[in-house]
Amino acid sequence: MLRLPFLNHRPVPSADPETGGIAPELFAQLANHAGDAILIADIGKPGQAIVYANAAFERLTGYRPDEAIGKNCRYLQGADRLQPEIDHIREAIATGTDCEVRLRNYRKDGTLFWNHVRLTPLGPRGTPTHYAGVLRDVTDLVEAEARVETVTNRDALTGCLNRDGLLAALRPLCANNQILLVKVDIARFHDINSGYGYDLGDAMLREAARRLGTLDEGMVARVGNDQFAIVFTLGKDASPANLLARIADGLGTHYDLPGAALTVRFATGYTVGSPGDDPIMLVRQAGAALAQSNASPLREPCAFAREAERDAFNRIRLTAELQQGLAADEFLYHYQPKIDLQTGEVVGAEALLRWRHGLFGLQSPDRFVRLAEDTGLILDIGARGFRQVADFAVRVNRFRRRPLRFAINVSAIEFTHRDMVAFIRDVVEQTGVDPSWLTLELTERLIATDSPEMLAIFQRVRELGVGLSIDDFGTEYSSLRYLERFPVTEVKIDRSFVADLHHHTAKRIIVGAVIQLGGELGIDIVAEGIQQEDERAMLRAMNCKLGQGYLFSGPLSEDHFAALARDGILPGSGRV
Template sequence: MLTPDRLTQLSAEGSALLVIKVDVSRFHDINSGFGYDSGDALLAQVAERLRSLFAEAVGRVGGNEFAVVYRLAGSEDAEATVAIVSAVSAPRHILPGAVVNARFAIGYVVGGPSSDPLTLLRRAGTALHKSRATPLREVRRFDNESDERSWKRIRLANELQLAVSNGDFAFDYQPKVELATGNLVVAEALLRWKHPLFGLQMPDRFIELAENTGLIVDIGTSGVRAAAAFAARLERDGAPSPRISVNVSATEFVHRDMISFITAILEETGANPRSLTLELTESLMAEPTVRMQQRLRALRDLGVGLSIDDFGTGYSSLRYLETLPVTEIKIDRGFVQSMAESATKRIIVEAVVRLGQQLGAEVVAEGIETEAERAMLCDIGCPYGQGYLFSPPLPPQAFLDLVGSGRPLGTVR
C-alpha cells in the first residue's frame, strides 16, 4: 500500500527509488460513454495489474491516477522497469458491456537515497503532466530543467496577478506612416509590463501565460482604455489623424460583451469611435460564427476599425475577408523582410495589397527596417507601413513630441 509513511520508510532505507505515475487518459469519456460502472471496473483492473508487478508500493493517488514505487539497484534499471509498467497497463480491458482499449500517460522520476518522498511524488506528477501533453501519451522522465521552468511559470503567474492588481502595465506607441510621404497617420499601442525587479518586459514574455490564466481579460481592459484615452488626448491636442490601434485577444471576445465594453470605454474616455482600431488575430477570424460576425459588424456600426494582425501567419482564408467587415490588413514582417531574396514573398505581398484595394481595406506592412524594403513596398502600391526605419515604439510623451514636430519619418522619396 502506498502511504506517506511507507514512502518515508523506503527512502530512509537508503535505496534509490523509482516513482512512476500512471494516468488513464480520457477517463471522463469512458465514464460518459460506457457508464460509471465501467469506469470503476477499468480502475479496478488497472490497480490489479499494477499490483501484479511486485512493486514496493502501489496506490491510487487521484481520480484516475496511480503511483507505483520500486527500489532500484541502479538508475539504469529505471527505463526497463517503466517499460514493463507501460506494457502491462496498455492492453485492452474487458468491462461490463464494453471492451475498451485504454491509453495511459506515464511519468516517472528517479530519486537518490534519502530523497524526500513527497518531492518525488510531485516530480513524477510533473513528468506525468508532460506525458499528458503529448499526442500519443509518450512516457516522460522528470528533469530538473522542466522543474525549474514549472517553478518559474508559477512564480511568473503570481507576479502577473499582482501586476494586474497594481496596474503595472504601460504602453508604448509605434507610428504607422504613409510610405510615399513619411507622414504619420496612426499608431499602434504596444503593451509593456513594468516589472519592479526586471524593468520593462515585452509581451512575448507574458501574453501566453496571461491567456492561459484568464488574466488577459483584465489586461485587455486596461489596454483598450489606455488606447482610447490616448486617442482622445491626441484629438484634443489637434493631431490631424489621432487613430490608435490596440490588440484584442480571442479570449476577450469569448468572455465579455465586446459591444457594451467598447461603448462604455468610448463614453468614459470621450474618444471618437473612428479614432480606435481593434487588432484581431487570424485565429479569431478563422471560423467566424454567426454570433461573431454580428459582434464584429456591431463594432463597425459604432465606427470602430477592425484590423487583421500578422496576416499570412495563421489561418489565412479569403472567406473571412469576404464575410467580415475588416478595415485594415497588416502584412507580417516575415514577408516584408525577405522580399528582396524571395520572389514568392514579393508576389504574396503584392497580392495582399491588391486584395486590400479591392476590399476597401487599408494595408499596412509591418517590420520595415531598410529603405530598400520601403522602396519595394511603394513600387507595388502598399500605402502604409511601420517599423524601425521610421521609429521604434515610443513612450507616450515622446510620441506626442513626434506628432507635434510634424516632420515626415524615414527618407521621403
C-alpha cells in the first residue's frame, strides 16, 4: 500500500473497507486539487522512475504528468547536476529517511525556478518502496532573501561584502583553516574627496574594489570609508609575503578616473589566523597593524604585533578615562614663573596643563595630549582650560600695579576646528580679563602651515590684544621668515640651545642673533629651561630679556603661584 504524505499518511486502500468505502479515485482527485506539486517515484524501478504526478506539477514545471511518468526526477535539474543538495537526497534514499532541500530546477521552457522539495519514504519502515515528493516554487522567497542579504551583508557602493558580511563569511572559514587577513586603506583619501569631490572618491573606491576582486581565491570586503579587507585561505605552501605582493600589484598606484588621473599609495596591515581563532579578534588585529602602517613614513606593510594590540587597547582605555576626566573636572594648570633676567622680577607665567588622574595622580601633558588631539577631546580640554587661565589671570592681577602675563599652549586643532577669534572674544567678555594679559603659545608646526587663512586668524587675534608666542623656537621648521611674516610678540628659545651655552660657540652665535633680531623687531625673547647660574649669567650678558626654568622655579600650583605673585616669595623656599 502507498502512503501519501498529503493525506497525513493514511493508507491508499486496495479494498473499500480500509477507506470507509471511499474509492481510490477520490484520493487522486484530492491530490490533483492540492496547491503544491506532488510526485511519487518507485525507487525499485530502473532510474527510480516517477509513477505519479498531480495537476499542480504541470502548473509548476510546464510538464504534463504523462511527460514526467517514467523519468528520473533529475531531469528537472537540466545540466545543473553539481548542486550539493543532491547528495543529501541520495543519502536520504539510501537510509530510507525524510529529506528537505532547496534546488535549482528548470521548467519545460528552460526558465530557472527555485524548488523547495520535501521527500517522504512510502512503504514498510526502514525499507521503503516509493518516495513521495512535495514541490513548491520558492523563487520569490529566494530572491527576497538575496535582496535582504545584499542590504545586510553587501556594500552598496562597491558590491563587496561589508563588515557584517565579512564576519559572517569568516566564522565558518576560521573554524578549520589558517587564513591571511589583510586590511588596506587609501592614503590621504580625504584629500581626494576634498580636492576632486565625492563622485570621484566613489569612483576611486569602486575601481580599487574591482581590482581587488580580480585576485584569485581572495574574499574582499569594504570595512570602512576607504578601507578594504582581503582574506585568503593559507594552504600548505602559501606564503603571506607572496599574497601581499599580489595585492599590491593588483591595486597598483595609477588610477585613470573620470575627470582625473591619480597616483595613490595604500597602507597595509595584516595578521595570520590559526584554526579556531575568533574572526572579530583577527579583524581587530589587522586594524591595529594597519594603524601602524599608516604611521610609518612610506606606509610599509606591517604585520600584527601583540604590542600594537596592547597599545590600541591602552588608547581605547585612555580615551574613556579622558572623557571621564573631563566630566569630573580633573584637568588643571600649574604655572611656571617667567622672570625678567635683568631685574629678577616675576613678570608672568606659562600655564602648563596637568591631569589629576584618579588612580595615577598628577599626569604631565606628554602622557595624554597627543591622544586628546587624535580624538578631538583637546577641543573641550582646551576651551575649559583657556577660561580657567583667564579667570586665574583676573584673580592674580586684581590688585597688582603691574599685571602679570599668562601664556597658554594652544593645539593646532583648536585653530583649525573652532573659530578662535570668536571664542577668545567670548572668554574676554565672560571673565573680564584684559586681553593683553594673555599670550597664545604656538608650535612651529602650526606656523609652518603658512596659509593665508591662518595668517588672517593670527592677525585678528592680535587685534583683540592677545599676544602670540612661537614655542620651542629652533626645534622644528625654524625660519626667520616667521618673525617677519607672522604678528608674533614673543619667541621662546628652546632648552636645547640654552643648555651648556657657555661651552658651545655655535649655540652662542645662534642665540645671540635671535636676541638681537628680536630686539630690533620689538619681539620679546624668552630663554626656556634655564637650570644653571652660568646659563642665566651668559643670557643676561647677551641682553636676553626674559627666562624661565628650574633655576628660578618649577611649575607651581595655583595657590603657590598666587602667593608668589602676592608676596614675591615661593612658599617654603624663599624669594625668587
